Each structure stands twice: as C-alpha cells, then as structure tokens.
Amino acid sequence: MNFKFTIEKRDKTSKARVGRLVTPHGVIMTPNFNPVGTQATVKTLTAQDLKDIGAQIILSNTYHLGLRPGAEVIAKMGGLGKFMSWDKPTMTDSGGFQVFSLGIAQKEVVLKDVHGRKMSKFSKSVFIEPADLSLQLPSFTKTRIDKELSKLKAARVHDDGVWFYSHLDGNKLWFDSEVSIKLQEQMGADLIVAFDDHESPLWDYELTKLSLERTSRWGVASLQAQKRNDQLMYGVVHGGMYEDLRKFSAGFTDKYFPAVSIGGSYTSKDVLYQVMDWCVPYFQEDKPRHMLGIGEVQDLFEGISRGMDFFDCVAPTRRGRHGNLYLHPQNGGRKERNFTMQISNAQYQLDPNPLDPGCECFTCQNFSRAYLHHLFMAKELLSQRLGSIHNIYFIVHLVDQIREAILEDRFEDMKKEWLG
RNA sequence: GCUGGGUUCGCAUAGCGGCAAUUGCUCGUGGCUGUAGACCACGCGGUCGAAAGGCCUACGGGGGUUCGAGUCCCUCACCCAGCA
Numbered sequence: 001m002n003f004k005f006t007i008e009k010r011d012k013t014s015k016a017r018v019g020r021l022v023t024p025h026g027v028i029m030t031p032n033f034n035p036v037g038t039q040a041t042v043k044t045l046t047a048q049d050l051k052d053i054g055a056q057i058i059l060s061n062t063y064h065l066g067l068r069p070g071a072e073v074i075a076k077m078g079g080l081g082k083f084m085s086w087d088k089p090t091m092t093d094s095g096g097f098q099v100f101s102l103g104i105a106q107k108e109v110v111l112k113d114v115h116g117r118k119m120s121k122f123s124k125s126v127f128i129e130p131a132d133l134s135l136q137l138p139s140f141t142k143t144r145i146d147k148e149l150s151k152l153k154a155a156r157v158h159d160d161g162v163w164f165y166s167h168l169d170g171n172k173l174w175f176d177s178e179v180s181i182k183l184q185e186q187m188g189a190d191l192i193v194a195f196d197d198h199e200s201p202l203w204d205y206e207l208t209k210l211s212l213e214r215t216s217r218w219g220v221a222s223l224q225a226q227k228r229n230d231q232l233m234y235g236v237v238h239g240g241m242y243e244d245l246r247k248f249s250a251g252f253t254d255k256y257f258p259a260v261s262i263g264g265s266y267t268s269k270d271v272l273y274q275v276m277d278w279c280v281p282y283f284q285e286d287k288p289r290h291m292l293g294i295g296e297v298q299d300l301f302e303g304i305s306r307g308m309d310f311f312d313c314v315a316p317t318r319r320g321r322h323g324n325l326y327l328h329p330q331n332g333g334r335k336e337r338n339f340t341m342q343i344s345n346a347q348y349q350l351d352p353n354p355l356d357p358g359c360e361c362f363t364c365q366n367f368s369r370a371y372l373h374h375l376f377m378a379k380e381l382l383s384q385r386l387g388s389i390h391n392i393y394f395i396v397h398l399v400d401q402i403r404e405a406i407l408e409d410r411f412e413d414m415k416k417e418w419l420g
Numbered sequence: 421g422c423u424g425g426g427u428u429c430g431c432a433u434a435g436c437g438g439c440a441a442u443u444g445c446u447c448g449u450g451g452c453u454g455u456a457g458a459c460c461a462c463g464c465g466g467u468c469g470a471a472a473g474g475c476c477u478a479c480g481g482g483g484g485u486u487c488g489a490g491u492c493c494c495u496c497a498c499c500c501a502g503c504a
Contacts, residue, residue, distance in 0.1 A: 038455050059454070097454045106456090167456040193454080236454090263454070272453090293454035314455045321458055324451085338452090346448070377447095384458055 003232045003258070005288050013412045015280060015307030018403050021288050023190040024230055025081060025089040026056075030288065031304045031406075033295060033399045034059040034091060034312035035392050040074070040084045043317055044385040045392070047086040053361070053393045054400065057191070058086055059312045062183050063095035063175070067166055071186035079188035091191035091312075094180045094222070096215075096236060097293065099162050100198035100265065103155035157197060159214065177221035185228050193261065193292075194222035196236035201265040208240040215263075216252055223256060234290055236263040237279050241271050250282035261290035262308070272299065276306040283307070295395065297326070297339045301415045304402055316395045320387035323376040326394040329418055331356050339418075343387070348373040361393035362386075 002024050009018040019030040035042045035050060038061040042050060050058065060080060065071065077083045081090045156163040161176030180195035197214035199207065215238045226233060235257030239245030253260050260283050266272040272294070283289055288310060291303045295313025303311060315338075319325070323344040327333035332341065333356075343355065351369035358364075363372070363386040375383035405414040 034454090036455065043455085043458085061454080064455085091454095093454050098456095101454090102456070198454095261454085265453085290454090296453060299453070311453095313453050314457090315453050318452060318455065318457065318459085322452070322460095342450085379458070381458075 002230055005286055007285060009407050011406050011411050012409060014305035016304045016406050016411050017307065018406050019309050023089045025087065025190050028056045028089055029403060030309035031399050031403055032056055032310050033395050034310065036312055036314045036317065039064050040080060043321065044388045047084055049389060054396050055392065057089040057091055059091045059093060061093050062180055063098040065187060066183045067168060071183040075186040090189040092184045092187055092189040094184065094193040094195045095175055096196035096198055098164065099155050099157060102164060102167060103157065104200045177218045178225045181222050181225040190231060191234065192231045193234045194219045194236055196238060196263055198263065199238060199240045201240060201267050203240060205242055208242055209245060212238045212245050212249055220256065232259050233257060234259040234261040236261050236292065238263055240264060243278055246275055246278045247282060250279035254283050254287065259288045261292050263292045273302050276303060276308060280307045297398065298335060298419060300399060301419055305415060316391035317388050320391035321384040323387060325355055325387055326391050327356050328358060331358060335419060343369060343372050344376040355390060359394065361390050363390040
C-alpha cells in the first residue's frame with residue numbers, strides 16, 4: 001500500500017489535528033475539503049482553476065460515471081485523474097448516497113410538493129411512509145400522492161444490493177459491492193469508498209438497524225471484492241441518530257477498514273455533531289477520517305474540532321451557481337445564514353465593492369458586487385463560474401487557515417472568532 | 421372612409437353573467453450539506469388584522485340592462501388587418 005497517514009500536530013484544547021496523507025498522486029494535508037465533481041467535473045471549473053484555487057483533491061461519483069460515460073471509457077482514457085486533466089489525488093464515492101438521493105429522499109420530495117412546503121434532509125417535519133398517508137390526509141390528496149408515487153421510480157433496496165432506475169433513461173441497473181468496487185477500480189481514484197446503504201434520517205430504530213446491517217455486510221463484501229492494492233478504501237459508519245447503532249458501526253468500520261468515514265443525513269446540526277461525538281472515540285488515531293457530504297462553514301469547525309480530517313460537500317458549488325456566496329464574518333457573514341449573502345438581492349444593484357473585501361479569489365479581485373448582481377440577474381453563464389470560484393476558494397482557504405491555526409495553537413480562538 | 425379583430429395587475433396571456441380575476445415571464449424574498457439542482461419554494465392592486473377575515477380601488481373612457489357586468493347593449497378614444 002502506498003498510503004501513509006501521519007498526524008503532524010494535535011490541538012491542545014480539542015480533538016482537532018493536522019495530518020498528512022501520502023497517496024500515489026501526491027500528499028494531502030488535513031483537515032481538507034474536497035470539492036465535489038460528481039461527473040468528473042467540478043461544475044463550471046477546470047482542473048487548472050482548482051489548482052489555482054488550491055484544491056488538493058476532487059471527489060467524483062461511481063453511480064453517475066458508471067452510467068455515463070461508463071467506467072471502461074474512463075479506464076481506457078487513462079483513469080479518472082487523467083481523464084479530467086487533474087494530476088493530483090482523486091476520490092470516488094461508491095454510489096451509496098444515491099441509494100438515498102434517488103430512493104427514499106425522492107419520496108420526501110413528493111411529500112414536500114403535496115404539503116406545499118419544503119422537506120429537506122434537515123427538515124424538522126415528520127417523515128411519513130407512503131403506507132401511512134391515507135391516515136393523515138384527505139382522500140383527494142391521497143389520490144394525488146398515489147399518482148406521484150406511481151410515477152416515481154425509486155431505488156429499490158434488497159439485502160444484497162440495489163436496483164437503480166437510471167435517471168437518464170429509466171433503465172434498471174443492479175448495484176452491489178462487487179459492482180461498485182469493480183467500477184471504482186476501473187476508474188482508478190486514489191481514495192475509494194465501500195458500498196453502503198443509506199437510512200432515512202427519519203426512520204425508526206428497527207428500520208435503521210436493518211439498514212445498518214446491510215451497510216456492514218456490504219462493507220465486508222466491498223473489501224473482499226477489492227483486487228487492486230493502490231487504492232485506499234473508506235468504510236462508512238451508519239446508524240442514523242441511534243447511539244448504540246452508531247457506536248457499533250464506528251467500531252466495526254474501524255476494525256475492518258484502513259480508513260473510516262461517517263455517512264448519513266441529519267435532521268439537525270445537533271444530531272450531526274452528536275453523531276461525530278459518538279463515533280470518533282472508536283476510530284484509531286492513525287486512520288484518515290472522512291465526514292461524507294458535510295461542509296458548511298460551521299460544520300467544518302465543529303467537525304474538525306471533533307477530530308475529523310476530510311470533508312466534502314456540494315454546498316459551495318451549488319450555492320455558487322445559485323448566487324448564494326460566502327462572506328467572511330468581518331464583512332457581514334453571519335452564522336445564521338451559513339456565512340452567505342444572496343448577490344441577486346436588489347440591494348447589490350449599485351454596490352461597487354468587491355463581493356468579499358479581503359478575499360483574494362479571482363472573482364473578488366476583479367469584479368464588483370454590482371457586476372456579479374447583473375450577471376446573476378441576467379443568468380449569464382459567467383455568473384455560475386465566478387460564484388463557484390469564489391465559494392470553493394472561500395471554503396478551501398478557510399480550511400487552509402484552520403490547518404495553520406491548529407499548527408500555531410490558535411484553533412480555538414479562530415473558531416470563537418467565527419462562531420462566537 | 422368602410423368592414424372585421426382587439427384594448428385585463430410591469431410585459432404577454434386566460435376569462436363568454438357571481439371575480440381581487442388564470443397562466444407564463446419579469447420582479448421581490450427565502451432555501452440549498454457524499455449534486456436527477458444553471459434548481460426549488462413562497463410572494464406580487466392598496467389597506468387593517470397574529471389569523472380567520474374585513475374595508476377600499478380595479479379589467480381603455482362614459483352611459484345602459486341586471487339582484488349581480490372584464491363578461492351583454494350603446495357610445496367615444498386608441499391599436500391591428502383587409503378593402504378603398
């Protein structure tokens with residue numbers, strides 16, 4: 001194995017640490033934020049952009065790339081990194097998250113529409129299984145729900161794998177540990193993830209436990225399916241919001257895998273932080289720890305202080321494309337708004353200042369808020385690119401600064417400065 | 421000048437006797453956590469109210485029929501098309 005993870009510095013007042021992971025394509029310093037490039041592209045950005053920004057690694061997705069263009073195409077083109085002209089480390093997610101996002105999460109979307117309100121993964125609304133709907137809603141509404149659900153082609157989870165219905169053409173596709181690992185080996189990323197099941201954050205204990213049993217079984221099967229020895233495989237901790245399930249899963253994952261990650265969706269930030277608190281004590285010190293899918297500003301601070309090393313999140317790029325741009329607290333960024341501002345708001349129409357004065361990204365160095373406002377109002381493609389550049393730069397550099405702060409024994413001060 | 425068609429909340433549309441009035445766009449404000457997301461939700465005449473709801477003012481102008489009129493009738497103005 002070409003992977004060596006060493007802890008270079010431990011924070012005195014928290015579990016935060018600075019680490020160094022050696023991979024076949026170079027060294028990654030942690031804490032680290034992975035920009036997400038699901039389809040072998042961080043939307044609107046080139047590999048060179050990401051290099052200029054200072055990103056250390058790109059995360060792509062096995063489900064999406066396995067569907068299109070196909071893992072064998074990527075293999076023939078020299079592997080994932082070469083395919084996208086990125087010579088630094090790469091990572092692929094297993095497709096486990098799509099068990100959720102193309103499965104049970106879709107049902108939540110249906111309910112959101114019926115109730116006319118949003119049910120996000122953090123929604124406080126009570127999740128209702130389709131079978132229970134008739135008890136809760138008038139019949140005409142139920143008819144509508146049935147209609148919506150019948151149109152919905154969810155991912156169907158079985159004990160040994162998942163039937164996906166392709167979001168591209170509706171084709172039925174079988175995914176299990178063997179398939180996922182084979183695809184990930186073909187694509188050849190440095191870091192890969194075991195195939196995991198994904199519970200709904202609103203399931204009860206029994207359902208969650210059944211899901212966790214699947215994740216554990218699929219994890220072992222993923223390890224058994226692994227043939228290459230130049231890819232570091234992360235196991236995934238699950239167990240929803242249930243303490244004993246999380247603790248069992250954390251111990252189990254740490255026992256069998258050379259690297260550990262925490263998966264799931266959370267009904268609140270409190271649950272998210274609680275889950276980390278439960279899991280981290282079960283992780284050996286010298287294993288890299290990845291917080292899957294997490295990466296809002298506050299969550300980075302809280303995750304790092306709890307001892308997590310790696311983070312990835314679509315928030316910077318998605319928000320960037322939607323004109324929701326990060327702002328340093330010194331320039332008006334507020335925790336309650338996730339340190340973002342909405343550049344398309346009317347108040348910025350005549351604002352000559354840079355987006356975030358003090359930010360050294362390409363966007364802030366060259367353009368006014370008024371110009372960015374205009375680009376977003378006009379839905380010009382450049383708006384998405386400039387928004388993405390700023391947001392990725394902001395988060396990547398925030399984590400860089402956190403790393404420096406840990407090295408200089410002032411992480412706690414910095415955290416206070418941001419979160420109060 | 422004649423004949424026909426038209427004039428509805430910023431723009432464009434629906435509406436054929438019970439309407440503060442459809443839909444799209446624009447606009448306004450939220451939201452976005454391992455990306456089916458260049459997306460989604462809500463609001464959009466005024467005013468009072470926490471809400472239910474109330475009260476004003478409104479479908480080019482004026483008049484009429486009717487319990488009730490964007491909706492039917494008359495008339496004026498303007499726009500479009502065809503014929504002169």
